[in-house]
Amino acid sequence: YIGDDDASHDSPSKDAEPDLGDDVEEKPEGREKRRKKSGDWLHTNGIDYDPVNDVILLSSRVFSEIWMIDHSTTTAQAASSSGGRFGQGGDLLWRWGNPQKYDAGLERDQTLFRQHDARFIPDGFPGAGNVTVYNNGEGRPGGRYSTVEELVLPWNKERDGFPKFSDAFGPSEAAWKAGSPKGSGELFFFSSFISGAERLESGNTMICVGASGRVIEVSPEGKVVWEYISPFQEKETAGPRGGPDRPGPPGGPPDRAGRPPGGGPGAGKGRNADLKNALFRATPISPLHPGVL
Numbered sequence: 001y002i003g004d005d006d007a008s009h010d011s012p013s014k015d016a017e018p019d020l021g022d023d024v025e026e027k028p029e030g031r032e033k034r035r036k037k038s039g040d041w042l043h044t045n046g047i048d049y050d051p052v053n054d055v056i057l058l059s060s061r062v063f064s065e066i067w068m069i070d071h072s073t074t075t076a077q078a079a080s081s082s083g084g085r086f087g088q089g090g091d092l093l094w095r096w097g098n099p100q101k102y103d104a105g106l107e108r109d110q111t112l113f114r115q116h117d118a119r120f121i122p123d124g125f126p127g128a129g130n131v132t133v134y135n136n137g138e139g140r141p142g143g144r145y146s147t148v149e150e151l152v153l154p155w156n157k158e159r160d161g162f163p164k165f166s167d168a169f170g171p172s173e174a175a176w177k178a179g180s181p182k183g184s185g186e187l188f189f190f191s192s193f194i195s196g197a198e199r200l201e202s203g204n205t206m207i208c209v210g211a212s213g214r215v216i217e218v219s220p221e222g223k224v225v226w227e228y229i230s231p232f233q234e235k236e237t238a239g240p241r242g243g244p245d246r247p248g249p250p251g252g253p254p255d256r257a258g259r260p261p262g263g264g265p266g267a268g269k270g271r272n273a274d275l276k277n278a279l280f281r282a283t284p285i286s287p288l289h290p291g292v293l
Contacts (some may be wrong), residue, residue: 046196048119050129054085055093057131059118064110065097066118066133086160090214096151099168109168114138116210117196121150126203126220129153130175134207137179138192146190147179148207148218174196178205178218187222189214196281206284213277230234233276260271 044057049071058067070084070093077083086093097112099105117166118133131151137144148250154162154170165172180186192211200217204225207216213230 014154031073045116046118046133050120050128052123057118057120059115059133061114061116063098064114065095065101065130066112066115067092068094088161094153094169096169096171099186104164104168108141111135111173113140114192116172116194117198119198121199125199125201126175127199132197132199132205134195135179135195136192136195137190143181144190144192145179145181145188146195147177147207148205149174150176150199176220178207178222187218187224189216194278194280198282198284200284206282208279208282210279211279215279215282229280 020026021071041062044058045061046057046066048057049055050057054071056069056071058063058069060067066162067083069090070078070086070088072086073084073089081091082089082090095102095117099114110134112133114136116134116136121127121130124131127150131153133149133151135149137146152171152175154165156163162169162235164170167241178187180188182188183189187207188206189212191209191211196210197207199205203220205218207218208214210215213232215228215230216224217226219225248277282288
């Protein structure tokens with residue numbers, strides 16, 4: 001049982017058909033918007049593998065959760081709840097970010113908001129074995145701002161499973177975090193979609209703020225030590241699903257990059273205007289990599 005993609009629903013039975021998420025179809029002014037069903041009921045936007053523990057990490061934007069599954073299972077075991085190194089077959093070994101999805105918390109207990117790029121910190125890097133994730137912050141109570149968070153996985157002493165914390169999986173909070181609300185005087189960045197983060201060998205963390213094409217390197221103390229804005233822009237901006245761009249209303253809400261209307265290139269000029277120099281991901285490459293030598 002994964003859970004329900006709408007927290008207002010009761011928990012479905014094992015025989016219940018999963019609720020498939022929905023998209024909003026734009027309608028001309030004066031006509032009501034119509035919701036239509038979508039098969040993208042998980043929107044899995046990240047995957048990583050830990051060879052030390054032989055587990056796979058997944059990120060579901062719809063559920064606002066990250067999940068871990070056993071990689072050692074056979075196909076038959078993965079279709080059941082037994083077998084594999086952890087004895088749980090294809091069941092989720094661990095999940096984090098939104099405990100209300102499995103009846104172990106309330107709305108106030110949600111910690112991830114439409115996150116992307118959950119990944120393991122590799123061996124030899126500070127925090128090795130921990131998980132980093134770009135927490136987009138779309139729908140976050142208290143304002144729209146993104147954070148990058150590092151989680152220490154709460155393995156039991158045998159390292160063959162995870163104890164629950166107050167009926168929900170731990171940890172109770174992130175071990176490290178970068179990003180604060182706008183106006184707080186601390187580092188602020190926001191992108192409601194795409195984006196990512198990756199720990200560097202130096203201990204710094206590279207963050208890609210996707211919607212605004214911004215890449216920053218942040219120290220363990222949360223200070224920006226390097227910054228880059230992508231200069232590569234699309235000549236034209238397509239509207240939803242490839243349609244024509246449409247002007248946004250004056251004085252409307254901020255775009256998905258967190259810019260107010262008229263606050264930057266493309267701001268307030270259409271639903272996807274902030275995509276002009278967007279970056280899906282930024283990947284650090286060593287100067288000793290064969291591709292650059």
